[in-house]
Amino acid sequence: MNWDASLLWQFDILILIMVIICAVAALALKDLVSCAVISGAYSFLMCLLWTEMLAVDVAFTEAAVGAGVSTVLLLGTALHIRRKSKD
Amino acid sequence: MKRLALLIIIVLGVLLLRAAGDFPDWGDPSSPASTYLSPYYIENSLRDTEVPNFVTSILADYRGYDTMFETVVIFCAGITVLTILRHTHRKREKIILPRPQRQGSDLILQAAARLLVPPMQLFALYVVAHGHHSPGGGFQGGVILGASFILLALAYDLKTVLKRFKEKKILLCAGLGVLIYAGIGAFCLFLGRNFLAYAAWHKVLGTSEIMAHSHGMLGVEIGVAITVMAIMLSLYVDLASGGDLDEGL
Numbered sequence: 001m002n003w004d005a006s007l008l009w010q011f012d013i014l015i016l017i018m019v020i021i022c023a024v025a026a027l028a029l030k031d032l033v034s035c036a037v038i039s040g041a042y043s044f045l046m047c048l049l050w051t052e053m054l055a056v057d058v059a060f061t062e063a064a065v066g067a068g069v070s071t072v073l074l075l076g077t078a079l080h081i082r083r084k085s086k087d
Numbered sequence: 088m089k090r091l092a093l094l095i096i097i098v099l100g101v102l103l104l105r106a107a108g109d110f111p112d113w114g115d116p117s118s119p120a121s122t123y124l125s126p127y128y129i130e131n132s133l134r135d136t137e138v139p140n141f142v143t144s145i146l147a148d149y150r151g152y153d154t155m156f157e158t159v160v161i162f163c164a165g166i167t168v169l170t171i172l173r174h175t176h177r178k179r180e181k182i183i184l185p186r187p188q189r190q191g192s193d194l195i196l197q198a199a200a201r202l203l204v205p206p207m208q209l210f211a212l213y214v215v216a217h218g219h220h221s222p223g224g225g226f227q228g229g230v231i232l233g234a235s236f237i238l239l240a241l242a243y244d245l246k247t248v249l250k251r252f253k254e255k256k257i258l259l260c261a262g263l264g265v266l267i268y269a270g271i272g273a274f275c276l277f278l279g280r281n282f283l284a285y286a287a288w289h290k291v292l293g294t295s296e297i298m299a300h301s302h303g304m305l306g307v308e309i310g311v312a313i314t315v316m317a318i319m320l321s322l323y324v325d326l327a328s329g330g331d332l333d334e335g336l
Binding site: 068072 | 230
């Protein structure tokens with residue numbers, strides 16, 4: 001990655017680490033409702049990352065669709081099926 | 088089996104990381120993506136369409152055909168969820184578990200929702216209307232508009248929303264948005280231009296051909312917003328109630 005072009009590369013690395021933590025947590029947790037909430041947090045961190053890369057339109061879409069509506073839809077679905085994942 | 092899966096994931100991950108090293112750097116001006124078409128869009132978008140936000144002008148004008156079918160895809164997704172989940176005469180199936188009983192109404196939640204929903208809807212309309220001058224556009228505005236209804240449904244209950252916005256109306260809106268988009272495109276054919284060549288609208292609108300592009304984009308974004316709003320609401324309504332439309336989460 002071209003670190004000089006980034007606005008604040010320390011911030012980038014912090015967000016990237018948190019994105020990875022969120023991704024692993026969403027896979028590792030057995031409770032589907034927690035997974036839905038964590039995937040919302042993941043989307044929000046991605047939104048920060050897009051903003052940091054000056055892709056404001058993408059960030060806006062990620063915030064509205066990823067962090068907003070899809071979290072609600074995932075939650076709504078998770079509450080209706082078995083809450084615990086088997087694997 | 089799990090060991091095998093882990094092994095495959097590790098091998099694939101290493102391969103992907105190796106491949107990612109060959110990608111051009113982020114923001115590299117000599118990468119293939121920013122050498123052929125992008126410079127044209129960046130340099131000529133404002134001159135061609137009078138739209139400062141060239142993300143929108145690419146999305147709704149240069150690639151208008153793509154965006155139209157993206158809207159159709161969203162429409163189809165909504166209709167698919169509807170056909171799978173929605174049922175009126177059958178009993179609730181066994182896959183869908185009985186929900187925990189709702190603990191009455193929550194004053195704080197409802198007051199917060201009542202305060203939040205009007206600014207959200209105004210902001211959504213602003214995002215749609217101002218999408219070609221600032222970040223945003225039909226998709227984002229439509230999602231925010233849909234989310235405002237979802238918030239109402241979460242804080243109050245599903246019936247409150249469905250009383251104000253009937254299911255029939257939601258589905259009509261979903262179709263209407265696609266129709267507006269395709270209609271704006273098809274009307275250009277009647278005016279003697281290509282499909283979705285917004286310049287044709289200048290005769291009707293009484294503006295220059297370039298401004299007609301801008302106005303055409305606005306119309307198209309409104310269509311997208313209506314479809315996205317209706318489909319998001321319809322998705323939530325069907326998923327949250329398991330297709331019964333009786334009570335939400």
